[in-house]
Amino acid sequence: MLGNHPGLAVFAATPIGYEESEYSYASAMMGAPIRLTRSGNGIDILADSEIVIEAEMQLGERVLEGPFGEFPGSYSGVRKAPIFKVTAISHRKNPIFENIYIGRGWTEHDTLIGLHTSAPIYAQLRQNFPEVTAVNALYQHGLTGIISVKNRMAGFAKTVALRALSTPHGVMYLKNLIMVDADVDPFDLNQVMWALSTRTRADDIIVLPNMPAVPIDPSAVVPGKGHRLIIDATSYLPPDPVGEAHLVTPPTGPDIDELSKKIRAMQLGAVQ
Numbered sequence: 001m002l003g004n005h006p007g008l009a010v011f012a013a014t015p016i017g018y019e020e021s022e023y024s025y026a027s028a029m030m031g032a033p034i035r036l037t038r039s040g041n042g043i044d045i046l047a048d049s050e051i052v053i054e055a056e057m058q059l060g061e062r063v064l065e066g067p068f069g070e071f072p073g074s075y076s077g078v079r080k081a082p083i084f085k086v087t088a089i090s091h092r093k094n095p096i097f098e099n100i101y102i103g104r105g106w107t108e109h110d111t112l113i114g115l116h117t118s119a120p121i122y123a124q125l126r127q128n129f130p131e132v133t134a135v136n137a138l139y140q141h142g143l144t145g146i147i148s149v150k151n152r153m154a155g156f157a158k159t160v161a162l163r164a165l166s167t168p169h170g171v172m173y174l175k176n177l178i179m180v181d182a183d184v185d186p187f188d189l190n191q192v193m194w195a196l197s198t199r200t201r202a203d204d205i206i207v208l209p210n211m212p213a214v215p216i217d218p219s220a221v222v223p224g225k226g227h228r229l230i231i232d233a234t235s236y237l238p239p240d241p242v243g244e245a246h247l248v249t250p251p252t253g254p255d256i257d258e259l260s261k262k263i264r265a266m267q268l269g270a271v272q
Helices: 006-012 022-030 108-128 156-165 189-199 254-271
Strands: 036-038 044-046 051-065 079-091 132-139 144-149 176-181 205-212 225-233
Touching: 006 022, 006 108, 108 132, 108 156, 144 156, 156 176, 156 205, 156 225, 176 189, 189 225
Parallel strands: 144 176, 176 225
Antiparallel strands: 036 044, 051 079, 132 144, 205 225
């Protein structure tokens, strides 16, 4: 079924829980039940699709398919795919063929899917760790993710990171994961880079080799198998023997503004 309501396209690519329904989420976002109708072959189909292609899979038959352009900005490999025999095609008058611009980010694909990747990972993590404050999985919808957390103790952020890797999306897509404190905005790369520079030590970096991964990761030695990189860029807490590094936020307010004016006036007077 091609050319459907955007809600269906969004949630078809959203990594929700295994027991949850993509159709239920799409229906809730649309604010109405999903309309169905019968196809020429008597199959339930989406009533508002632009084009419907019905086919039968030919058992035991496969042919080479690919390569295709993929979201990391590279081409996928060639693999054997099943054969389908088309039995019926139906469409609206002057149907619209739905397509999308995809490739090296940012593209339409990243813009449409980014937030809908961050939200379910955030919701899943919060079930076990209410200390999680935000999830940014916008970069190639998760190959690099940034998670902010209210750190409870030394090493706590690493535990949250390992849980993130076990979410439905994390199993395949979360390749590089940066953990930051709640005082760092994971959507502000300037703050994230500051945390990496001031709070990361050599033993705060974990590499997990031979993990399941999305097959189209161009850096994978074997398609479908790769590494996980966890960088703990959170503050030091007990039982760590060192102090914390705090993000300094400039004070604001009318009293501060008035003081700034006086200091500026004094500086100008000194120059004169």
